[in-house]
Amino acid sequence: MSRVNGFIGRRELLKAVGLGGAGFAVATGGLLWTAQQALEPEPANAQQRPRPVDPDASLKRMMDGNQRFVQQKRASPNQSQLRLQETAQAQYPFAAMLSCADSRVPSEIVFDQGVGDLFVVRVAGNVVTPETIGSLEFSSAVLGSQLIMVLGHERCGAVAAAVKGDPLPGRIGSFVETIKPAVERVRGRPGDAVENAVIANVQYQVSLLKENSVILAQLIRDGKLKIVGGRYDLDTGEVRIIA
Numbered sequence: 001m002s003r004v005n006g007f008i009g010r011r012e013l014l015k016a017v018g019l020g021g022a023g024f025a026v027a028t029g030g031l032l033w034t035a036q037q038a039l040e041p042e043p044a045n046a047q048q049r050p051r052p053v054d055p056d057a058s059l060k061r062m063m064d065g066n067q068r069f070v071q072q073k074r075a076s077p078n079q080s081q082l083r084l085q086e087t088a089q090a091q092y093p094f095a096a097m098l099s100c101a102d103s104r105v106p107s108e109i110v111f112d113q114g115v116g117d118l119f120v121v122r123v124a125g126n127v128v129t130p131e132t133i134g135s136l137e138f139s140s141a142v143l144g145s146q147l148i149m150v151l152g153h154e155r156c157g158a159v160a161a162a163v164k165g166d167p168l169p170g171r172i173g174s175f176v177e178t179i180k181p182a183v184e185r186v187r188g189r190p191g192d193a194v195e196n197a198v199i200a201n202v203q204y205q206v207s208l209l210k211e212n213s214v215i216l217a218q219l220i221r222d223g224k225l226k227i228v229g230g231r232y233d234l235d236t237g238e239v240r241i242i243a
Contacts, residue, residue: 049144053094055226058147059241062095065112066239078114087116095119096139098205099151100126100158105232107151110239119145125158125201126150127178128208137215140225148209148216148225151239152202153232159183159197179204202229203243 053061068074096119097107107113107120119139121132139145152159161168162179179197182204186196206229209216219225229243 049090050092052092052144052146052224055146055224058095058145059149059226059228062111062113062147062149063239063241066110066237068112069110070237074112076112076114078117083115091116091119091143093117093119093139093143093145095147095149096136096145097121097149097151098123098126098128098132098136098209099149100124100153100156102153102156104234105151105153110232110237119143123175125156125162125175125179126152126205127158127175127201128205128212129175129178133209133213133216136209137213140219141215146219146225148227150202150205150209150227150229150243151232152198152205152229154195154198154234156194156198156201159201160194162201163193163197199231199242202231205229206243 065075094117098121099105099107101122101124107118107122111118119135121135123129123132136148140148158175159179161172162176162183165180167173168176179201182201183197185204186200187193189196206227209227210220211217216225216227220227228241230239231242232239
């Protein structure tokens with residue numbers, strides 16, 4: 001494969017997703033990008049593309065930030081007017097996240113990061129779907145993030161619903177169904193059923209990301225991506241790596 005700044009080149013990226021030169025779209029948070037547009041040269045006044053942060057350094061940066069948050073010593077980096085100007089035309093997040101949409105788990109705050117630092121995909125139950133895979137492929141292959149963290153949290157309502165197993169109205173059951181295989185993996189184990197399932201779900205979603213994306217799998221093989229799983233403690237604010 002040819003490379004762009006060490007990552008997958010445009011032709012190979014499009015070929016990998018099976019759409020050839022037509023380009024492909026990735027939607028998240030109401031925004032729409034195309035890979036072809038994303039890989040074109042940035043405007044002259046765009047932020048200079050930094051050297052990608054390797055996976056281990058990215059994880060250390062996140063965990064150090066979380067410790068500052070827990071100890072109430074936040075540095076609140078990259079939140080100035082200058083940072084807004086630096087990132088207005090281009091973004092180069094050093095890490096990406098698939099996290100739960102729970103309002104009590106705001107990623108940039110709990111990891112003490114700022115504007116343009118994290119590429120965050122949030123969905124109830126931190127579940128892997130075609131849309132979340134595509135978004136994370138974009139972050140890794142196009143933007144250069146070398147770390148993906150799947151972040152679950154204690155007392156997750158989506159996981160609790162999957163453990164309970166009752167029918168749910170509307171489309172609420174859609175993400176619950178994606179969690180149920182993880183619930184079955186730990187059913188009957190000693191301890192709290194929801195807590196067991198929260199951990200199992202993070203581990204399951206990590207495995208889905210690794211197994212269901214040609215792009216992410218190639219980056220992992222090339223040593224340019226690591227996917228980890230974490231569990232956030234609502235009571236203390238601390239993140240623990242569990243996968």
